[in-house]
């Protein structure tokens with residue numbers, strides 16, 4: 705599969721089974737992490753930034769004290785989910801775990817504008 709190919713529903717469902725901390729919303733992969741402190745939230749944001757630069761694939765981020773809202777979608781694919789979003793989500797989840805983040809994907813609002 706090309707890395708900018710939009711994932712069909714079946715493939716997306718398969719990928720999401722391996723990404724239990726994420727959900728499909730607003731044409732992207734979204735989640736919320738609650739960090740132990742605002743300082744660790746900032747460290748998490750820095751780690752997300754490094755992943756984004758390494759992959760040249762950048763999320764929407766929303767920092768709210770100890771919580772960070774994350775949304776990955778592929779602009780070059782018209783704002784849909786591709787393999788790049790999946791790879792980025794896995795790497796971000798690993799950094800979240802290393803910082804003792806609590807995943808709260810259900811908190812991601814359905815209305816947050818892309």
Ligand SMILES: C[C@H](O)[C@H](O)[C@H]1CNC2=NC(N)=NC(=O)C2=N1
Pocket residue numbers: 760761762763776777778779780781
């Ligand atoms: C030129 C540059 O590589 C592209 O614009 C990259 C940058 N970061 C990106 N991030 C996201 N989320 N989607 C993209 O299509 C994308 N494209």
